[in-house]
Structure formats: C-alpha cells, structure tokens
Amino acid sequence: MYKAVILGTGPAGLTAAIYLARANMEPVIIEGPEPGGQLTLTTEVENFPGFEQGILGPELMETMKKQAKRFGAIFKRGLATKVDLKNAPFQVEVDSLGTIETEALLISTGASAKMLGIPGEKELLGKGVSTCATCDGFFFRDKKVIIVGGGDSAMEEATFLTKFAKEVNIVHRRDELRASKIMQDRARANEKITWSMNCTPVSVVSDGMKTSGLEVMNNDTGKKEIIDADGIFIAIGHHPNTGFLKGHLRLDDQGYIIVEPGTTNTSVPGVFACGDVQDHKYRQAITAAGTGCMAAMDCEKYLEGERMIDWSQNMS
Template identity: 70%
Template sequence: MRQVVVIGTGPAGLTAAIYLARANLRPLVIEGNEPGGQLTLTTEVENFPGFPDGIMGPELMENMRKQAEKFGAEFVRGWVNKVDLSGNVFKLQVDRTEELETKTLIISTGASAKMLGIPGEIENVGRGVSTCATCDGFFFRGKKIIVVGGGDSAMEEAIFLTKFASEVRIVHRRNELRASKIMQERARNNPKIRWSLDCTPVEVVSEGNRVTGLKVQHNETGIAEILETDGIFVAIGHKPNTSFLNGQIETDDLGYIVVKPGTTETNIPGVFACGDVQDHKFRQAITAAGSGCMAALECERYLENIGVHEGSAV
C-alpha cells in the first residue's frame, strides 16, 4: 500500500515528487514512455527562473529527477493502462501486469502532439513527417521543410529548423497567426522562413519511402496546390493524456482534467491533477512546476486529515 503515487515526470510530476519526498511521504513516481515530458524534446529553455543563460530541457528535467531521488522518491518505468478510483484505495494497473494500490494519486500525464488527420500523414511518420523539430531537425540539413501551425510552438519550431534547413515554410489554415507578437516578429524577421497562410493541408504527398510535398487548398479560391518539401513538421497543439482514466474523473470538452478553482483537487477526493493535463491555457514549464508544488502540498494535507502520518509504512 502506497501513500501517494505520481503518474508522469514532467516539471509538474517531478516538482510534486520533490515536495512529497521532502515531506517523508516516499512517493512512487511512474515515468511512462517519455520520462521528463515534453521538455526532454526541447533544446534551450530561456524562461525558467534561475538560469540567466538558459538551460537545456533534458538537463533541467534530469536535475529535477535527481533532486527528487535525493530526498527519497522512487521511480519506476511503466505505462498505466487502467485505474480504479471507485474505492477509498485507488488501484492502478501498470503494463497490464502489475497492480499498485495507493491512498492518494497525483496525475501529471501531460499532453501529446495532435496530428492533422489527413491522408499520407500517419504512414509517413519517420519518413519525413515529424512532431518534434529538436528530435529530427538534424536530418533535414540543407533541405526544404514545412511547419504546419500558427501558434507559439509552430513559430518556435520553424525558427529552430532554420538552423538546418535551406528553407522553412509555415502553413496555417487562417490568415492570422495565434502566436504571441514576439514569436511572430522573430519568425517574420527570419530570412529563411516563407509563408503560406489561409491554406488548409489536405494530403501528405510521398514517393517511395520519403515525403515529397504537402497538398494544400487555398481557402479563398479553392485551388489546390502541392508545396514541394522534404519534411513536414506538425505543430498544431496537443491533446491531454487522459484516456487511461476511462471517464472516472471529470474532464472538459477537450479532455483536460477539471480541478476546483485555485486548487489541484479533482472531483474525486484524494486524486489531484497538475501540469498540462489540467492546463490548456498557459502550458509553461514554470506554471506546471507551480501546480506540481500545489498538488504535493494538498496531497500532504489530505493524508494528514485522514490520519496518515509522516514516515508511515508504504
């Protein structure tokens, strides 16, 4: 029987683990298939307080993990397939074999990249279609690349890809971008970036085992055009990783966990949510970390209220 289990190891989950471990609650942290979350796919992080010269995303996550381990957090690699939140003790099935029991649960499973859902996309993932510029940008050195999206993530990926590509074209289905002014300005001032706005992607075109183009439809005229490219990076947002909950926790229309205002409490007492899995507005490392702190403190108080003391047996 565990006092607390944390699912997920992004900034939210790791911060929660640090606080819980320091409270002598010996949290068990389930890492999942992508330990460290989205920041492990990021290069330099410039806006996390305390690092005036920036820090690499994977390094930041590794430091946070070591800090949690230092205070006694335990980490296991696995994928939570199913949970049972119906009783006073919560049950988790990991990798379809192991079953864990815990008195409290912190969910920090984050969100995953959305896909376009057009013909040729899924079939060409790894053959020219990608959702991670920092993972795959190196393979497109000196080539033409398309980035699909109009938000900050799309601008960031496009700017990063100009380090490798000969040309980066941003394709967005609207005339106006959703990105912040500063990110738009950076992108528009980059001489390697070209624009195809008010265009809807309709098909990924490939030849053999490689992508050769993106078919788009110009919204104003209805005319279709194939934009030649060697690679397509999809940056159109994310979806929360909540399917494993099977509807047992209240979520909004987009699938994000609903928490009580000003807290990380879900509709189930003893279950808390933090990070991007419950935040589709800010989605920043620092806000995720802050919510992880909140979840840990609220979890600690909940355990105290039900009579669990620090250092009790796990």
C-alpha cells in the same frame, strides 16, 4: 500500499515528487513511455528561471529527477492503463507492475501535441520542427517560418512569431479557417503573415542537418511544391493523456481533468491533477512545475487528515 503515487515525470510530476519526498511522504513515481515529458523532445530551454544561459530540455528533466531521488522519491517504469477510484486506497493498474494501491494519487500525465504524421516530422522535431511557438519562437529571429493549422491557436502562434521571424506563412489544408473572426482579422492585418490555403502538408524537407522547408500539395490542382522555411510550427491542437480516466474523474469536453479553481483537487477527494493534463491554456514548463508544487501540498494536507469534501457536486 503506498502513501502517494505520481503518474508522469514531466515538470509537474517531478516537482510534486520533490515536495512530497522532502515531506517524508515517500512518493512513488510511475514513468511512462516518455520519461520527462515533452521537454525531452526540445533542445535548449531559455525561459525556465534559474538558468541564465539556458539548459537542454532532457538535461533539465534529468536534473529534476536526480533532485527528487536525493530526497527519497522512488521511480518505477510502466504505463498506467486502468484505475479504480471508487474508494481509498485507490487502485492503479500498471502494465509492468500489475495492480498497485495508494492512499493518494497525483496525475501529471500531460497532453501530447497532435502531429501531422508526415515523413520527416518526427526526425526533425527539435531541429526546426516545433509544437510550441512560445517556447521556441526566439530561436527564429529574422528567419522564415511556417505555421500549420487553421484554428485560434494557429492564428495566435502565428501572430506571436511575427515578433521574431521576418515572415510567417500559415499553411492550412482547407480554403476556410476554423479560427474565430477576431483572430483571423488580427492575423490577416499583420504584414509579416502570408497564406498558403487549401494546401496539404506532404513531408518536412531538410538540408541533411535541419529543417529547410515543407512540401505541400495544392488540393485543387494536385500539384506539389516546396515552401522554403527555417522552422515549422505544428499548431493543430493537443490531446490530454486521460483515456484511462474516462468514467472515473470529471473531464471537460476535450478530455482535460477538471480541478477545483485555485487548487489541484479533482472530483475525487485524494486524487489530484497537475501540469498540462488539467491546463489547456498555458502549457508551459514553469506553470506545470507550479501546479506540481500545489498538488504536492494539497496531497500532503489530505494525507495528514484534512479530508476534502466532494466539491464537484456543486459544479456547473
């Protein structure tokens, strides 16, 4: 029996672990198959406060983990596959540990970027291939970049990248975009944005060290060509890691956990959600860390006896 269990070790989970450990709540953190979350897939992080010269993503996560351990947080490896949240104590089935019980549960399992599944993509992640324009756009000042996608996110990221890149090429496998008209109009009005429509990505091309272009196939002619680029941004959406929670918590249409506005309270009192698993808008390390702090404080109040009402019954 544990007081508090945290699922996930990204910025949200590790921040929650630091706060709960300092409050003598003896949190147990379950590290999934990708300890540290998406930041471990990046290189330099320059927009996390406190690091004037930037810091490598894996180094930032390892530093946060050591900080949590310093205050007594306990880390265990495993993947949560099933939960029973009908009554406290809650039960969590972990593939490497069996069933564990906890008085409070914090979920920070994050959201994974959808990938294209083409050769070279994974190998060059962090070496010219990125899933976050806000995070990595600065590194491509005066460079040529590609955005793959046709939705609002792709148009938004393409427009954002024009602040840095000298040319942004939008590659989309259909001849029509899925983005809203206002987002399309905004992108089409930008002189820095070019278009490669009805083109299917085939592989990421490298010069042996870093990304140098994207091989695409024209869907009409079947002809392949290489579009030169210093960076490739994948903007085809994210999927929250909440498959094991369906039927146990309130989720939105996309699978993100619904929380009470202004808090991290889920539809089950004593279960809290923080980080990208409940945020499909910002998805930044610093916003995730902020909600991790909130979840820990909400959890602490809950464990100290401030039992919360089931607010979800009043939700639309």
